[in-house]
Amino acid sequence: MVKKDYEILKIFRKEPNKEFSTSHIVKEIENEEYALIQSVLSDKYSDKTKVRQAKEKKARLHRKTLYHLSNLVQKKILKQNREGKRGEKFFVLAIDAGEEIILDSLLRKSIKLIRPKIPDMEMAGYERSGIVHKVEEASWISRVNSILVECHMFKGFGELRNMISVCFTNINDSLALNDFQYLMNDKKKTYSFLSGLNSKCKDYGRNACCIVKISEIKDKSTVKAILREYLRNNLKQVYFIFDMDGKNLKENELFFMDIIKLFLDYNVDLYIKNNNIHKAPYIIGKFGPYTFDDKEWELYEKELKGKLYGLLCAQSTVLVDVEKLFRENSKNIETFNELIDKIVNSLLISNSLQRRKSTEFFESLINTFQEYSKEFFMFSRNYIRFWNYGWNRENFDQEFLLNFMNSSKEKVNRFCFYEDTIYKSCGMPTRFRVAFSCVFDDFVKDVFTRRRYKQLNISDLKDFYREDILNLINVKEHLFDIFDGGDLMNINKIGSVDVKNIVREISFILNSYNIHFFRYRFSKLKEVNISLDKFIK
C-alpha cells in the first residue's frame, strides 16, 4: 500500500464510526495543495485562466484520491456508503461494530482500525434526538479521555517521548505535561520536542498542554525564547497553561509582562490557572477543560507524588445540549434530573464494560506503569459536559440555572457514593465518579444548537466594576464550584492594548474572584476591534 492509502486510513482511525465525503478526504490528505486551490477560487480578483487552472487541479486531486479510495474499497477496508449531491461519494469503514482490522504492510507501519461495540443505553433516545452526544463514540470505551504526565519524573525528552507514544495510543482527547518548566532548559531541544509533539497531536487528532508553574521557572530568558519559537511556528495543537497566584504574578511581573507581549504579538490566547483557589492541574481538551478533584489531588501530592509517571484524569465523556433539552421538553429541574440519571446510569454501564476489558484495552498503560498501574487509574472521573446551559444568556434566570445544576450535581454525588458502597460491599472495590463541566464551542459547532451565551468583553480594569459584569462573574464563581470537572472563563480583550494594564487585570482576577481557570483571548482583539471600526465607519 502507498502513503496516500495510509493517510486516508488515518482519517478513519480517528473517527471509525463516521462517514467521510470524498471532498473531506481530499482536503485532509492534500491539505496544502487544496488550500492553495481554494485561495485562488475564493479570491474575487483571480483571473479566469487561474480559476480554470485551479478547477482543473481540484478535479485532478479528486480523481487521484478516488483512485486510492477505490483501491481500499476493493480490498474491503472501506465501502461506499452513499452518493450525495452532484454524485459525491461518501465512504465508511467496511467493518462492523465490535470488529477490528490491523494492517501491517503500510509503509512498514501498522494501523489498527476498531469499531467497538457499545450496547444501547438508557440515554440512547436522547442521543437520537441530538440532545446527548457521546464524544469519540468509536473509542468511548476502548480509550480514555485524558492523561496527565509528570515531567519531573523524566530525565530528558527521550524518555518522555516514549511515554507520550504510549499515552497517545490510549487517549482520545488530551495529554497534559505537568511541571513542564522542569524541561524548559534548552531552547533548541525543547522547541524540537514541542514541534514533534504538535505533529503527533495532528496525526492522532489530539491536544497536548504544557503546564508551567511560573514560580518554579529557573531560566526565564530560555523560557521566553522557547515560547517565542513556539508562537512563531504556530504550534496550534499544543497549549501552554500558566499556573500561578496573585503573589507569583507580583514577584514575576516583568517576566510575565514579556510573556503577555509575546502572546499578544502572535494573537494567541493566554490560559491561566489560579493556584490559590484550585491546586490540581487544569488540562485543555478538544471538548473542554479537565481537572482533578482538589481533595484527591492533595492526597496524591501527599502520598504518591514522586512515585507515579502519570495519572489518568478522565475516562468517558458525554455532552448535553441543555438548550435543546429544554426546548423539546418542559423547562424544569425534573426534566434535567431525568436526563442526568439516564446518563449516569449509562456511564456506570460503560465503566463496567471498560473494567471487564481493561487488561486488553489498556495493556500498554498497565505495562508502562507496572506496580503503580492501580494508582494510575485511581483518580479518574467520567465527564458530563454542558452546552448552552444558560450562563450569560438573555432571558435565562441565572438562579434557576444554579438551582438545577446544583441539585443535579448533589444527586449525582449521592449516586456515586451509593455505587462505591455497593461495589465495595459486593467484594468488588472500584471507583465511580462523575464530574460536571462545560463544552468548548469549537467542538460542538456541527453537533449542537447555535451558541446562545454572550461573550465577556473587557476593555480595561474599570469594566470589572460594572454591575452587569459583577453579576455575571458572581454566577460563574458559583458554577466553578458546581463544575467540579473544571470550567473556563473566557475574557475577550478589546480596545486599546497596554501590557501593564493587562497584568493589572489578571492580577485583579487572581486576587479577587473564585475563578479557577480563565482564558485571556487576544485572538478576539483583532476581530472585535475590526467590527467596532466597521460600525464607526
Added chain:
Amino acid sequence: MIIGETTLDVWKKTLKFVFDKGKDFTDEDGRLCREVLNLLISVENPLKNITDPIDILNRFKIWRYPPLDEIALIMLNSKLAIDYEYSYGPRLFNFNKSVNQIEDFIIPLLTSDKTSRRASVSLWDPNKDSSLVKKSVPGLMMIDFKLRDNKLNMTAIIRSNDMFFGWPANVYQLFVLQDYIAKKLKCEIGKLDTFSNSAHIFEDQFKYIKQILER
C-alpha cells in the same frame, strides 16, 4: 443462627434480626452502623431463586446494582481487572501468582477423598492485607467445602458483611463457585452457609430496609 429455604427468606429474616437486635456504633468512616457479631446464615436450597434479593435491590431507582455477569466474574476470573483494588478470582485461582486453590487442590482433593475435611481455601493474604494503612481488603476470608451424600455444601467466613448491599452479591458469588465446583465433581449442590463476623447495616439504609420488610 438464621435458617431458611431460599436466599430471599434468610435475607429478610437477617435484615429484621440485625435491625431489631443489632448494636449501634460509628465506624471508621463516620457512618452509623448497626451490628450483630458472628451471625450464621444457612440457605438450604441455593438453587431456588438465588438472585431474588438482587432483583429487589434493582427495583430501587436511586442506585444501580452491579450486573450479574460482573458479580460472577469477580469469583471466576483469575485475572485481576486493573480497576478493582482486589478481586476474589485471582485469590482462588492464582493465589500469590502461584497457587490455583480450586483446580489444583479442592477439585482433585474431593475427587480422590470425598469425605475430606481439608477442603478449605483462604482468600486473606497476610503479605498484602495485614497492613495498618490499607483499608480496602477482602471481606471474604475463607471458604470451606464438605461433600456429603453426593452434595457439595459450602461455608464462607466473611469478616465484615454489609447485609443490605453486600450479602445478596456475596451469596450469588459463592453460589457461582459452588456450582462451578459441583459440576466438575459431578455432584449436586448442597447447603450454602455464610458466617459473618460482623453482620451490619447502615443508618442511611434503614428506610429502604423498612420498605423491603413491609412488602
